[in-house]
Amino acid sequence: MTAAADTDPDLIARVAQTTDRIERLEHQGQVVWVKREERLSLRMRLQKGAGASAFERxxxxxxxxxxLDVPVPPILAEGPDFFMTPDSGVSLQTMVRDDLGADGERRAAFVAAAQxxxxxxxxxxxxxxxxxxxICWKDGRITFIDFERFSDKLNTPSGHARDLATFVFSAIAEAGGPTGDLDAARDAYRTADEQGIWERTRTLVRRLRFIDWLTKPLQFRPDGKSREFKAIPATLRYFERG
Structure with a gap:
């Protein structure tokens, strides 16, 4: 096990006792998160890939x-099958689902995320x-988490377009449609975009229109599990608007 020099030994001992894949710990008034390698069934390994490779990635x-001074959480301690990071705040998903962020805070978080x-x-x-x-928000700044799909192969304009499409799709799926917060994020991204990624993303999304037709039956499921499928045509329309 390795740890930062100022990590409390008592906290390290508590980490050794954790068993869940992702576990929240409180220590001396601070919150930290312990993440472990995901143990997958054969079926899930076939769908998601090996848990160990995603964890190490x-x-x-x-x-x-x-x-590189990218807004990611620092690793406070780590071992062969875990690493520990400080709490990065509330996720944008939680802000949307729980209607958090009065007085423009949620919009500020969306703009900061896009920037x-x-x-x-x-x-x-x-x-x-x-x-x-x-994407988490705390003390006026955003932090990106969950880099299990990070790859140098995606560090390209096409990979950036995929990022942007994912972000917009997720925002529409969580809110049930486009919102003013998403519009503000879109404008912030386009203002900062010097590589033409927004237009590249529009092209990518147009090429994926067939997914809308393939998932039409699933967009009207009566069991309440159609939210993400319904977000597909809404995302297509959003990018069509420009």
Missing amino acids: ERAALHRLAG GLAGLHARRISHGHPRLKD
């Missing part, structure tokens, strides 16, 4: 990106899968 990405994503792309870095739950 994220760990390596956090070390690397922290060294942060544009900043990554300007440095030829892609997150890999930036959903609202992977």
